[in-house]
Amino acid sequence: MADFEVPELQEIPVIPKLKEGAMAHSSPFISKEQFQIPLGYPGELVENWEEKVYEKMDDLRKRYRSFQVYLDACVKCGACTDKCHYYLGTSDPKNMPVARQDLLRKVYRGKFTAAGKFWTKLGMPWMVGAAEMTKELLDEWYSYFHQCSQCRRCSVYCPYGIDTAEISMAAREIMDSVGVGQKYCNEIIGKVFKIGNNLGLPQPALVDTLEGLEEEVQEDTGVAVKFPLDVKGADILLVTPSADFFAEPHVDGLIGYAKVFHETGASWTMSSHASEAGNFGMFIGSYENMRRVSRRIREAAIELGVKRIVFGECGHAWRIAYSFLNTLAGPWDFLDPNYPVPQHICEYTYDAIQAGKLKFDKSQNDWRTMTFHDSCNVARASRMGPKPGGQFEIPRAVIKAVCNNFHDMPAETIGEATFCCGGGGGLLTDDLMEIRVKGAKPRAEALKSVVEEQGVTHMAAICAICKSQFTKVLPYYGFTMDQIVSVHQLVGDAIVLTKSDSDE
Amino acid sequence: MTALSYFFVFLFYAATAVFVIGVARKIMQYARTPAPLKIPTTPAPVTQTGVVFRMAREVVLFSSLFKSNKWTWVFGWMFHFALLLAFVRHLRYAISSDNILWPLINNSLVLAAGQYGALAMLLGLTGLFGRRIFVDRVRYISAPSDYLMLILIFAIATTGAMMSFVTHTDIVQLKSFVLGLIWFNWQPLPNDGLLITHLALVALLMLIFPISKLLHAPGLFFSPTRNQVDNPREKRHISPWGQAIDDAEAKAKA
Structure with missing residues (x-):
């Protein structure tokens, strides 16, 4: 099944012994010129690139406090060394967060600190962990900064809150600026600029897909649930990851949102211009590209004249929506001030449940015993509801409102300690299959424990990347792809729809 | 006054200048560098008061490190707390007996805590050093400077503890030396090898503070993942350079 060794799941997870170079061969495809230019990056490795790397590093440390402080503050205490799912899954020491950061930090120390410059002059930069930029090091950057899903688990445990995501985003931005980009992310961002979503689905294809969904739901339920697109004057703009339009189990989530909107009597629409909640600009650490993708949502909201914005199930999209969109x-200020901007679909559904607007037949989900995967970006980089930790409580409350059987995975693998699915941060591409499979090991172990002890049959997620990643990699560990479901798939399956006269 | 005393007068002025100016410059650099995006590690406090409590838990209790690894936490916290006790005990060399703080500093409890704290400090440092050597992950990430830093502090603590537990130095003369430094009325340093070693190493520590990982101390307060309020939907956060991008775009459109 795989041309690499799939790790064996362990009963009690153990911290592996170091295996140097275990993943040194892992590198994603390099972006070609055609995918670099539209993002404002050179098409290939520029001349004099070492100097340009230093210049960009200097630029970024002046623009990002996180970058400057985190390069200085690390004391190499080791608190993060056993926290990364990629280290736990691969044993490669360069997948320990601090070692990953040091690939960049050593260049910073050599070029921008007095101690580093001093020891470099004496020919002993290694005394203080400093180094000069070389092509070999650039290749290492490219390899190991694409073995980080920017999930922030390490930042939870760091005594200074050092976030490797900030370093890996900066590293990718530096590499892009000298012409070394990642094909997967950059090609996708280009599609958003050109067409409006990551999958490159043009407006007619969306219309077709949504009509198909309306027919399908009508056939299943006998109720005319609408999937509106580009409706001017609607109250709510739903922005959802484009995978929701057809991938499994994502699309069942979209059906769930539509049913919830139907039952709450909401006036809502999607937009073909902003037909993507995801924003890979974050993965490549580019404020400018992330901003440009985000502005499409503003443009769509103005164009359609909506009053509220609601986001569908997507982890990094919710980080950007919640934390960065403002x-x-x-x-x-042109939207309805009575609602937070934006809202998560789970917040919307939760509020509707609290208000008694939704009726459920929970027995529809009785054949499932559920657990819930906290997506990294939702867990550690956002919130839902008014209280800290609402991002853990609200999705669980929604699931428990529609399912009778629910068990959490072990405490050290959920909530703020959740393990990434292994496919986040721009790693969800076939050319990184090995690191994706190995990175999913800690989550697979946690899932296995509740499958065996509590009889869990399905795991729900609220992230398009988690869903795609799990359906693809969990089979390597003996699970089946249909064990991953959308939270709103469970909602959609249990919701009791109200028939109107026209439905008869 | 001997040449050695003059040298130490000079050394301490130089070390203090490097330490104060160096750390102040780093603090200004951190304070002036914008944080363009809201990146608190969540769940995070939703009010400024909440952030103060979060930061206090990090600074006083090392709460994130506690979550991570109990051994590193025990040794690290023991070392830092003992450092604080030792610092307080040392104040008696710099504060004259007519100062209002004197009774607080010169009481047997504080002095004993400072004295026996030295042992806790050595134990903590030994533990941290042991982890660097014996835990393969920590060994992998350690540069020579990481070991040397521990050795330096260990040597400072050892020489200090020896003067406290084994052979006493002339603390009356030491105090007049320190007060002389403060009031620019220089006095001779006791001619004691242990003391001279102790002071030279402390000066070295002050000199490397602003160019080493010891910057973790001011750095923590500026860490956006720990010091930001979780309120991005309620309050728009924008950096000067982020605003400049918005302005330039608005101008181009107009």
């Missing part, structure tokens, strides 16, 4: 595409 910065990148705000202010939102």
Whole structure:
């Protein structure tokens, strides 16, 4: 099945012994010129690139406090060394967060600190962990900064809150600026600029897909649930990951949202211009590209004249929506001030449940015993509801409102300690299959424990990347792909739809 | 006054200048560098008061490190707390007996805590050093400077503890030396090998502070994942350079 060794799941997870170079061969495809230019990057490795790397590093440390402080503050205490799912799955020491950061930090130390410059002059930069930029090091950057899903688990445990995601984003931005980009991310961002979504689905294809969904739901339920697109004057703009339009189990989530909107009597629409909640600009650490993708949502909201914005199930999209959208595409003073901008679909559904607007037949989900995977970006980089930790409680409350059987995975693998699916941060591409499979090991172990002890049959997720990643990699560990479901798939399966006269 | 005393007068002025100016420059650099995006590690406090409590838990209790690894936490916290006790005990060399703080500093409890704290400090440092050597992950990430830093502090603590537990130095003369430094009325340093070693190493520590990982101390307060309020939907966060991008785009459109 795989041309690499699939790790064996362990009963009690153990911290592996180091295996140097275990993943040194892993590198994603390099972006070609055609995918670099539209993002404002050179098409190939530029001349004099070492100097350009130093210049960009200097630029970024002046623009990002996180970058500057985190390069200085690390004391190499080792608190993060056993926290990364890629280290746990591969044993490669360069997948320990601090070692990953040091690939970049050693260049910073050699070029920008007095201690580093001093020891470099004496020919002993290694005394203080400094180094000069070389082509070999650039290749290592490319390899190991694409073995980080920017999930922030390490930042939870760091005594200074050092976030490797900030370093790996900066590293990717530096590499892009000298012409070394990642094909997967950059090609996708180009598609958003050109067409409006990551999958490159043009407006007619969306219309077709949504009509198909309306027919399907009508056939299943006998109720005319609408999937509106580009409806001017609607109250709510739903922005959802484009995978929701057809991938499994994503599309069942979209059906769930539509049913919830139907039952709450909401006036809502999707937009073909902003037909993507995801924003890979974050993965490549580019404020400018992330901003440009985000502005499409602003443009769509103005064009359609909506009053609220709601986001579908997607992890990194919710980080950008919740934490960055106000910065990148705000202010939102033209929207209804009675609602936060934006809202998560789980917040919307939760509020509707609290208000008694939704009826459920929970027995529809009785054949399933559920667990829930906290997506990294939702867990550690966002919130839902008014209280800290709402991002853990609200999705679980929604699931428990529609399912009778629910068990959490072990405490050290959920909540703020959740393990990434292994496919986040721009790694969800076939050319990185090995690191994706190995990175999923800690989550697979946690899932296995509740499958065996509590009889869990399905795992729900609220992230398009988690869903795609799990359906693809969990089979390597003996699970089946249909064991991964959308949260709103469970909602959609249990919701009792109200028939109107026209439905008869 | 001997040449050695003059040398130490000079050394301590130089070390203090490097330490104060160096750390102040780093603090200014951190304070002036914008944080363009909201990146608190969540769940995070939703109010400024909440952030103060979060930061206090990190600074006083090392709460994130506690979550991570109990051994590193025990040794690390023991070392840092002992450092604080030792610092307080040392104040008696710099504060004259007519100062209002004197009774607080010169009481047997504080002095004993400072004295026996030295042992806790050595134990903590030994533990941290042991982890660097014996835990393969920590060994892998350690540069020579990481070991040397521990050895330096260990040597400072050892020489200090020896003067406290084994052979006492002339603390009356030491105090007049320190007060002389403060009031620019220089006095001779006791001619004691242990003391001279102790002071030279402390000066070295002050000199390397602003160019080493010891910057973790000011750095923590500026860490956006720990010091930001979780309120991005309620309050628009924008950096000067982020605003400049918005302005340039608005101008181009107009």
